[in-house]
Structure formats: C-alpha cells, structure tokens
Amino acid sequence: MDETGQGQRIVPETARRSAGVPTHRYGNRPTMKDVAARAGVGLKTVSRVVNGESGVTQETERRVQEAIDALGFRRNDSARVLRKGRTASIGLVLEDLADPFYGPLSRAVEEVARAHGALLINGSSAEDPDREQELALALCARRVDGLVIIPAGDDHRYLEPELRAGVATVFVDRPAGRIDADVVLSDNFGGARDGVAHLIAHGHRRIGFVGDMPRIHTAAERLRGYRTAMEDAGITVEGSWMSLGVTDPTRVRRATEEMLSGPDAVTAIFTGNNRVTVTAIRVIAERARPVALVGFDDIELADLLQPGLTVVAQDSAALGRTAAERLFRQLDGTLLAPERIELPTRLITRGSGELPPAS
C-alpha cells in the first residue's frame, strides 16, 4: 500500500472575511419592512411580490423587486412558518446515512418530498433508541409536516402527542412499536425463506445463518424465514448453525469461521444483511474449499465476484418512495386507516448460491 501526500496542506487565500461579529439578529438581514421602506410601498405589497400573488401593478412590482435585489432580501421562513403552520419540510430518521442500503432510500424520500415542494431534514439514530427519540422529537419541535422513521427502538408511544397533533408519520423497514401507524416493509420473512430454500434445492442440508441482533425486526423475521425453510425441508437446525449479534466484522468473522470448522461444519451460509455478507465473503474467500452463500440485500459489484454473489434483494428506493408517497397522502387527508405495506424481495442468482455442497 503506497502513500501519496503527507498530510493536509493549508493555503491561505485572502484575508478579507469581515472580522466583525454580526450585531443585528440575523447577521444584518433586511426584512420585508426594509424592502417596503426602500421601495416606498407598504409591507403587504412586498409580501405579495415575494409570494407571487396577483394584484400588483408591473411598475410597483418592478420597484419592489429592485429593492429586494439591492438589499439582498431573503424571506425568513421561520416567521412564515410561525404564521402559516406548515413548514413544507419532512423529517427522516434512519439508522446510518453512510450505509449503502439507506442512500437510495433517502434519495427516494427526497425526490418525493421535492415533488411536493418540501425539504428533507434527516439524521442517523445509529441503532440507538434514545437517539431515535431525541431526533424525532427535535424534528417535531421544528414542526416538520411529517416524519419517515426507520425505527431503532420498539416503543413509539412518545410520538402519541405528535400523531394527535397531525404530524404525518410512516415507519419504514421495521414496524412501529406500541402505536398504530403506517408501516412499509420488505417481505423479510419470505425473502429469507426463499433464499434458504434455494440453498436446500441445491443439495445443502447443513446451512448456517449469520444475522444481525435479534431485537431488530428485520433480523428476527429473516431468522424466522431461515427456520421455516429448514423445517419445511425436514431439517433439524442445530444451535451452532445460527449466530446473531452486532454486524461488527470481528464478530461476524469469528461466527462464520466457527460455522465452517470442525466435523459439523456447514456447507452453505445464509447471511442476514449486507454488512454481514461482505465480511462472510471475505472469510469464505480465504478458505480452500468453496462454500455456498446467499446474502440478504444486494451489493454493488456482487456480479463481478468469483463466483457472483447470489442475493435476496430488496428495493430500498421503493421502500423510501412508497413511504414518502404515503406520508404525503396522509397530509392530503386522503388516507383513513394506518396500513402495513409489504414489498416483495427478489432472489438474484449469480453463482455463489448454486454451488453444490463440498463433500
């Protein structure tokens, strides 16, 4: 591994940043009142121009616009929100912005929000229920019109006042706990069951499951899918074939290595999510004999591995889009009852899941 560059270089550019501390409230922002004074019109006329309302002569509009440009006026949305009661923004609480699974989901939520003229405010809970609550309530304090939540916790009664106050709320990826709310999920159970059945169909009977922490809904559902597939095939699952825990590479590595060792070693592995899968691939790649692998969640470049990675793919963008659309339908007032929407998963075969058992 070569190293290029020796550390960060700092190059002063110019020294003309105004050194003074702003004295006025918002730095020195002009208000509509200032614009009105400069243009020699009333406050409301400025408001009309800024908001593109009708009933202003061209000449007046021109004068106002000139004052706006000259002063660099920008409407203060805080004041506007205070008056109007709608912020035209929605909040998204997810687990980790940096996880490739959530990128497309966020982007999809953003696109829907944008189509409705709303901004997106988002934050990561880092799988911590307290942080999830803190974030969600901070968003509510800013009076977001709606909330899309990928929950970390399992008790969302803290949102009851918000729901009562009309904050549109949709849960994604995992259901809400102890409140009645819309939820959009992937078919985690069915996807895992089919993925494991696929391995069984290719001759495996000793199949390991390496998953996330069982308190996470998706992890539990996928484990259930695994157990069901095994049971349906009449295979008795041994305790040593299952490992659940944090997705930390060290834990996953150890668990995977153990499953692949000893006389009872499994011949195939089903991994419970993308974080687990990448580590499992590394472990398998180091071993002499091939091990079949099916992973939950698709991964970039999965088709270029040797062998290609067989996965149960969920459509994270569709999860986000569906949730956000539902959110805006709540805001329209066109929805009545909370629903549970389940999106299908897709088994994509690329080679790793079709390897026969090593005998």
Add this chain to the structure above:
Amino acid sequence: MDETGQGQRIVPETARRSAGVPTHRYGNRPTMKDVAARAGVGLKTVSRVVNGESGVTQETERRVQEAIDALGFRRNDSARVLRKGRTASIGLVLEDLADPFYGPLSRAVEEVARAHGALLINGSSAEDPDREQELALALCARRVDGLVIIPAGDDHRYLEPELRAGVATVFVDRPAGRIDADVVLSDNFGGARDGVAHLIAHGHRRIGFVGDMPRIHTAAERLRGYRTAMEDAGITVEGSWMSLGVTDPTRVRRATEEMLSGPDAVTAIFTGNNRVTVTAIRVIAERARPVALVGFDDIELADLLQPGLTVVAQDSAALGRTAAERLFRQLDGTLLAPERIELPTRLITRGSGELPPAS
C-alpha cells in the same frame, strides 16, 4: 433470475385515524400559554422550565412539568428561532445522497453537527447548478446557521447576501466559483498523477483516461494529473486515449470499449471516479486479455475482485468532517480568512494496477 413475491400486499390494520382535518394551526398543539394556564403560572415560568433555566422552585417546576406531560406540549422551534436568530441547524447540498461516496461524507457532517447540537438539513442537486442554487437558497430562507456545499455550478455570487449576513459557508470536494469562501478538497491532481505514474512504472505507455464531465472541477483536475504524469514520462497522449462525459454506464461502456479496440488500443486505463470505475470493470471483465486498471475513489469489495482493484482513495468522511468543523469555527468567530484545505489521497494497490501490458 428467480422472482419471489408477486407485488405489494396491503393489509389494513385498524381504522382509527382521526379523519378530521386539523382546525387549529398546528393540528391542535398546546402552546406555552396553554401549559401556563393549566399549571396556574405565568408564561415566562413555563419558558424557564422548558429551557432548564434557574430561578424556579422545585414545586413550581413539578407543576409545570405535569402540565407539559398532560398536554403533550412540545416547544415550537419556529417561534424560538424567530426570536433568537439562530436555528441550530446547518444545510448540506450535495450531488446525490445515493452515491456511496457521499454517504460517509454526509454522516461525518452530521456527526459534527450533532456534537454542536445542530440538526442537518440536506438535499441533492443532481449535478444541476439551478437546483443547487434553489436548494441553497431554500436552506438560507430557513435560516440555517451554516451551509456545506458540494457545488454543481461554478458561479456562487448568488450567495453574497448570505455571506454578508453571516451564514457560515464551506465548499467541499470542489471549489466555489467567483466568491471567496472556505473550501476543502482532495488532492485530485496529485492523486491522479500518482495513479497514472503507477501504471507507467509497471510498464504501460498507452494509457487511457475515462472521466467525468470536464466542467466538474474534480474531473478536470484528475485529467490534469493524468496529462502531467504522461508528460513527465515523456509520453505523447493521443486524443483517442481520453474520454470525458457523463458517468452514465452506456457512455462509459462505449468509451472504454473503443479505447480497448483497434491497433492503437491502450493497455491500461485510469478511471476518473467510482461511477466510471464500476462500468470499466465490467467491460474489462468481459474481455479475453487482461487490462490494467487504476480507479479514482475506493469501492466496497474492491479487494475481492479478481484481480483486486487498485485505487486512488480519498477519505470522504474526512472531507465532510473537516468541512463541518471549519463551518462551526466560522460560527464561533474564531476564523478570519477563507482557506483552501487539501486532503491527501492514498494509492491502494490490489492487483489490477500492477498487471503488465499485454503484448
């Protein structure tokens, strides 16, 4: 490719969502006034309790807290912001939330914001200058305290009133255009030059460059690095060895295939960013003879490809962290002059860049 699931299933849960449209401004949110009335205290006392100020007896505080809980009161930050002038939020304008390069960057900005008690509002410009401006100004209208921008455009004079008003601003990944502002970059030129020099050191002379649109600063700098490395080695670059354009797979595929064909075919390729790299890998994988490849930006699983992918890696989290920290130092008032900070890149050798020329 197997298909699991036949479409989305909708399961009604219960039908007790309140059907009425909220009549009150914010649904039916209680205000401090309501809390004060219920607790039998003055408005300011409620404010003191909500904000944890001193000068309230335990007994009074208890009564107020009781009223808060009973009513489900949540402070309205819009009103607070209007009075205080600071929103405790910062904006992030990036290119595409779904791009794996920006995930860690966003997350890093978020972590710094969180450490400073601020929320993050973000949006994607989709590489469209108008959309960048629209987004940045919308964020300013919400009076974010600061702005981190990955610019799509090259003229940021529209931000002058904002800068004057004291909105802290830091550009990342690409410099600001026509205004004087802080900017945090990777060493795109040096990284590309070293990456290409690496190929030259392994015996290549006919090296192709497939990059992004040249109007994007990073793309231009990387091209410059390529040209410099070639020049330094005394190699005359032919026009057909360079292709710049959108990162769309179709365009990249065609460009790569053309470079690899004919009597003048290159023996190695340097790709200008992660989007380009993934497509180039696919094209190369389809070909009979090996082609050396070095890509700008690291990619997940790059180590597991055959051969492993040699890359010039930038630390996107460090870019975000550095920018955000600088932003908050602007807000502290501890900074004077705008600077240009350049972070080093790192050449990571994994095999694809060490392949000798096919002869």
Add this chain to the structure above:
DNA sequence: TTGAAAGCGCTAACAA
C-alpha cells in the same frame, strides 16, 4: 422567584 409587556418577521383579514 415570578410575571407582564414588547417584539422577532411574516401572513391573514379587513379596510381604503
């Protein structure tokens, strides 16, 4: 320790 009054910048309602 507590509270009354003013006002942040805007929009809604109404008047001219």
Add this chain to the structure above:
DNA sequence: TTGTTAGCGCTTTCAA
C-alpha cells in the same frame, strides 16, 4: 391595487 392591523409562539426586558 394598496395598506393597516393583529397575531402566530416564543424569548427578552424589566418590574414586582
């Protein structure tokens, strides 16, 4: 077509 007034929910100031 234009302007005036009140008030959104909070914090600041100042007085009790």
